Amino acid sequence: TAINFRSIDSNGNGARLDNYEEMELNEYVYFNGEVVKLFRMPQGPDSDMLFYASNGKRRAYFDTSAMAHALDEPAYVVEPHPPGARLVSNGLPVFPLHYENDDDGERKLGTDSKLLFTAPADGAYLVRVTDARGYAGDRFVYRLMIREPKPDFNVTLNGANPTLNAGSGREFSVNAERMDGFDGDIQVVVSGLPRGFSVSTPLVIQAGHTEAKGALHAALDAAKPEETDAASKVIATATVAGQVVTKEVNNFGKITLDGKPKLFVYFEPDSQKQPASPVSSGPGRPLEIIIAPGQTVPAMLRIQRNGHDDLVTFTVENLPHGVIVDNIGLNGVLIPKGESERQIFLTAAKWVPETDRLCYAVENQAGRQTSLPVWLQVRRPSGKVAVAGK
Numbered sequence: 496t497a498i499n500f501r502s503i504d505s506n507g508n509g510a511r512l513d514n515y516e517e518m519e520l521n522e523y524v525y526f527n528g529e530v531v532k533l534f535r536m537p538q539g540p541d542s543d544m545l546f547y548a549s550n551g552k553r554r555a556y557f558d559t560s561a562m563a564h565a566l567d568e569p570a571y572v573v574e575p576h577p578p579g580a581r582l583v584s585n586g587l588p589v590f591p592l593h594y595e596n597d598d599d600g601e602r603k604l605g606t607d608s609k610l611l612f613t614a615p616a617d618g619a620y621l622v623r624v625t626d627a628r629g630y631a632g633d634r635f636v637y638r639l640m641i642r643e644p645k646p647d648f649n650v651t652l653n654g655a656n657p658t659l660n661a662g663s664g665r666e667f668s669v670n671a672e673r674m675d676g677f678d679g680d681i682q683v684v685v686s687g688l689p690r691g692f693s694v695s696t697p698l699v700i701q702a703g704h705t706e707a708k709g710a711l712h713a714a715l716d717a718a719k720p721e722e723t724d725a726a727s728k729v730i731a732t733a734t735v736a737g738q739v740v741t742k743e744v745n746n747f748g749k750i751t752l753d754g755k756p757k758l759f760v761y762f763e764p765d766s767q768k769q770p771a772s773p774v775s776s777g778p779g780r781p782l783e784i785i786i787a788p789g790q791t792v793p794a795m796l797r798i799q800r801n802g803h804d805d806l807v808t809f810t811v812e813n814l815p816h817g818v819i820v821d822n823i824g825l826n827g828v829l830i831p832k833g834e835s836e837r838q839i840f841l842t843a844a845k846w847v848p849e850t851d852r853l854c855y856a857v858e859n860q861a862g863r864q865t866s867l868p869v870w871l872q873v874r875r876p877s878g879k880v881a882v883a884g885k
Contacts, residue, residue: 497569505561506552509543518572520817520844523556525573525590526564530556539825555600557592558610597627611676646677650731655748660756662715664865666812666857668708671700678703681733688727689750691717695853695868701816708813710855710865719752757802762856762866765793765838783870789845791821796856797836803861806832813854815873817847849873
């Protein structure tokens with residue numbers, strides 16, 4: 496492939512690439528010494544392909560350093576192999592990655608360098624620190640720290656002290672800070688909400704990702720929370736180096752209840768394709784949508800207008816990575832003025848593993864009201880062979 500349309504700097508998390516149709520999410524791409532990972536495909540003719548980012552900047556993998564890249568610079572989809580691996584010649588180039596770094600690839604240390612090194616055998620190893628520009632002198636002073644990695648994580652809830660409209664919801668997010676190579680799943684469980692309030696729980700920050708989103712919802716007849724009700728509890732759990740680690744997360748704080756919104760949002764299965772049945776018979780349980788890897792299924796977005804009569808645009812949040820709202824066109828997901836529903840289509844890539852995710856719809860014109868969450872279940876087909884006439 497090659498960079499088209501425009502050059503990219505060392506921070507941008509997107510680019511226009513030739514032959515992107517032949518690529519797949521989570522593949523690595525090599526740009527002249529930098530390795531990035533594909534996060535999202537272009538969503539239209541005027542859209543970038545997005546790479547994984549960290550702290551708002553493009554993340555570089557395998558301890559490579561992010562750098563600027565020129566228009567028409569060639570790039571290659573690559574696969575990592577351990578040092579010393581014997582590769583079958585296929586006519587494509589092989590790029591060795593040395594243990595060297597200029598700027599931290601995880602974008603946490605600014606212009607400081609960071610390397611993860613696993614010694615292949617017992618012995619003495621040399622660590623060399625040099626100026627990236629080739630400068631040197633007696634007054635060039637550096638501090639070098641060498642330590643064993645300590646994989647760990649911290650989770651922060653964003654969206655505390657929310658104000659909710661009766662009968663509607665407000666979105667929030669949980670963000671993970673991953674340390675020293677920990678890249679696994681993190682489960683976040685919320686409990687202790689005031690009566691009449693519900694929330695997306697559990698949430699899972701997927702392996703390799705740093706964020707999950709959820710919706711906090713107030714019933715139409717919910718009572719205003721008292722000061723003593725601000726005792727919600729948020730717990731994050733993950734398996735780190737073979738040990739289960741549990742950490743307490745900041746909670747929602749004070750929850751305030753306001754009047755009815757100008758718009759109520761509903762996100763549901765398409766009843767003509769999948770019955771709109773809850774996951775269990777318990778009260779208040781979310782509806783479910785089932786999709787198989789490589790499959791496209793319909794769903795419905797509905798609104799009840801209560802003062803907002805113009806068009807409404809939406810996004811569907813917290814879908815598993817590899818599941819998208821498909822066929823959105825140039826205008827995105829939109830319900831025009833005077834209408835109250837539309838059908839959308841969810842498509843799962845072939846590689847998406849079996850998983851359960853609480854996803855929701857959020858509108859953009861009337862205070863970002865959210866729907867109740869829906870259980871999206873990714874399930875592989877049973878493997879039964881269909882026979883004509885049966």
